[in-house]
Amino acid sequence: MVQQLSAESGTDSEMTAVRSEAATLVIEAASGDQDSWSRLVDHYARLVWAVTRSFRLSDSDAADVSQMVWLRLLEHIHRVDPERVGAWLVVTTRRECLRVLAFRKRVLLTYESTAFEEQPGDQPELDADMIALERAADVREALETLPDRWQEMLGMLMADPPAPYAEISAKIGIPIGSIGPIRGRCLDKLRLLLAS
Structure with a gap:
């Protein structure tokens, strides 16, 4: 110019x-x-x-x-x-x-309406990640309201790999036959806490 x-x-x-x-x-x-x-x-x-x-x-x-x-x-x-x-x-x-x-x-140009369904995204959906993080925080809060022994037992059951019932019984001091029913009561209590 x-x-x-x-x-x-x-x-x-x-x-x-x-x-x-x-x-x-x-x-x-x-x-x-x-x-x-x-x-x-x-x-x-x-x-x-x-x-x-x-x-x-x-x-x-x-x-x-x-x-x-x-x-x-x-x-x-x-x-x-x-x-x-x-x-x-x-x-x-x-x-x-x-x-x-x-x-x-x-940008992927295509005439097929199904082409985008087959394309993998680079990252997981942001909303799904945020919801998962919020849900995990809610679960942690609900767990903290349970008695300490229940928290410890659930932690051992949720470990990867889960601890054997004999180890849980020895560490927490409850009979092996009580672990399953106590676990069921813990989970019921957690469901109630998370639903409210």
């Missing part, structure tokens, strides 16, 4: 004036002047759009890239060299276009 301006204007002094005007707009926009920001966007909008179109993006992707570029400029306007804002916009626009193209490569 700068070469275009130079060819149209014919002199280096006029090109420097255009650059200085853009630099002034950047400085004023950085200080919070809304009018300068609008003029800066108007000044470079065609450049940003031209770069996005050179990547042959769809209109919606090009519009998304354009919005992201202006957001990036707004976030970094205090660090951008005002004299080089045009070059910064070109580089940033190219990077955003490449990001969009890279994302598009990860």
